[in-house]
Ligand SMILES: [Zn+2]
């Protein structure tokens with residue numbers, strides 16, 4: 722199994738760190754987790770056509786994780802996708818997709834008619850919404866989903882991907898969360914989000930002390946992510962969803978290593994990790 726980081730940033734615009742998105746792949750299977758800004762450009766850089774994707778999993782419905790959804794669908798149609806999309810996400814996903822597809826309905830109908838491509842299967846979307854926890858098989862990968870704590874977001878999930886006795890745990894967006902520590906036990910790779918302490922200063926009225934406090938409060942600070950990784954006894958810790966997108970890398974490694982006992986891998990876009 723292989724994990725490819727497609728986007729390691731957050732809502733902030735950054736040329737090097739695109740919006741949150743990941744690819745989990747085996748020879749047979751290609752699964753996307755989230756579809757943040759720039760996902761189709763990153764897939765193109767990997768030379769992986771979006772027509773080949775087996776399923777899309779959504780951690781939660783914050784815009785930075787789903788903003789390029791329609792672009793992904795259109796791009797797959799242009800790439801001659803001949804199978805429907807399978808999408809798994811939290812409660813609210815069906816409604817979100819219905820609304821997005823409806824808002825482009827007229828434009829889409831006109832294009833379909835005018836461009837007369839051979840298949841419109843890319844526009845058939847099968848959505849399944851998560852319960853509290855559960856298991857889904859996509860070809861040779863078994864995915865377990867579990868709730869994480871990103872309140873006030875009501876429905877947010879983390880995932881385990883299992884293939885040939887190897888385990889990848891993805892935290893999704895969460896504050897320090899017991900479920901990540903529980904489901905992430907002995908993961909070969911733990912991909913965890915992080916809010917880097919001391920890197921964002923309040924600058925003006927738009928970003929007050931309260932803004933900073935609240936943003937940090939529903940993410941996992943760098944002072945705790947190493948401790949969480951240590952509790953899971955994971956082999957490798959990979960950090961992503963880096964807030965802010967630019968920071969002192971050596972300092973972050975040092976902080977996390979002090980708790981984890983090993984160097985974390987600082988995620989960067991298009992980094993591939995064999996699991
Ligand atoms: Zn996010």
Ligand SMILES: [Zn+2]
Pocket residue numbers: 781783871894
């Ligand atoms: Zn979020």
